Amino acid sequence: MHAAATAPALAPPVLLPLFLPTGAGSSARPRRAARAAVRCELAASSAAPAAAPGSVAAPRWAQRTVIIPPQRRGCHIITHKIMHAIRSDLSEFKCGLAHLFLHHTSASLTLNENYDPDVQTDTETFLSRIVPEGPSAPWRHTIEGSDDMPAHIKSSMFGCALTIPITDGRLNMGTWQGIWLCEHRDYATPRTIVITLSGI
Structure with a gap:
């Protein structure tokens, strides 16, 4: 026995x-x-015994900077520009995160509809109505024009950063999700985005 x-x-x-x-x-x-x-x-x-040395993938990092040419005021899908900049690096990651950071206070980043352009138009309409401009607006910061302070407010509403999961060498976004750059100034300048990839 x-x-x-x-x-x-x-x-x-x-x-x-x-x-x-x-x-x-x-x-x-x-x-x-x-x-x-x-x-x-x-x-x-x-707990299970510790893994043998060398059996765990070492963390991997990559960073790219993308400069988007001046865009008209409104919301613009820039997924293809981001992918063009990181495609070769992205393919090296099995699992991780992509962090996008915008270097500006009068534009913003967000994830939204990538199919119907009416969504971009309607979003700009919403922003323009909820944040007033012109002589009757209560803003004091108008050094660069009537769209100056409204642009800062809109930038804070959407934010200047995004984090997107990486799975098997691709950005793991939903079917209808796209990366938007929202330009809040009437006379825009080039916009700089730093993309940091981390994972294994």
Whole structure:
């Protein structure tokens, strides 16, 4: 007959001294309560043995900078421009994250519809209505024109960064998702985007 299997033995309990703060005027000797101890039962680990050296893929990093030429005011799909810049690096990643960071305060990045251009038009209409411009607008920061402060507000609404998962050498976005650059100025300048890839 085979001997019955026994549960793994537990390691001996460890006593961890718990020193409590002393009150004003007390002696240097720890108070009686400071001699309390916490008993920790350290069970034998049931985790799988550590992987052999070299069996875990080392982290990988890559970074590219993309400069988007000046765009008219509105929302623009730039997925193809981003992919053109990172395609060769992206193919080296099995799993990871792509982080996009925009270097500007009067434009923004977001993920949205990549099929019907009416969504881009409607989004610009929404932004223009919710953030007023012109002489009646309450903004004080108008150094560069009536669209100056509204552009900053819109930039904060959508943000200047995106994080997208990488799976098997591709950006793991939904079928109808595209990367948008939203230009909030009437007279735009080139926009710089730093793309950082990390993973394995």
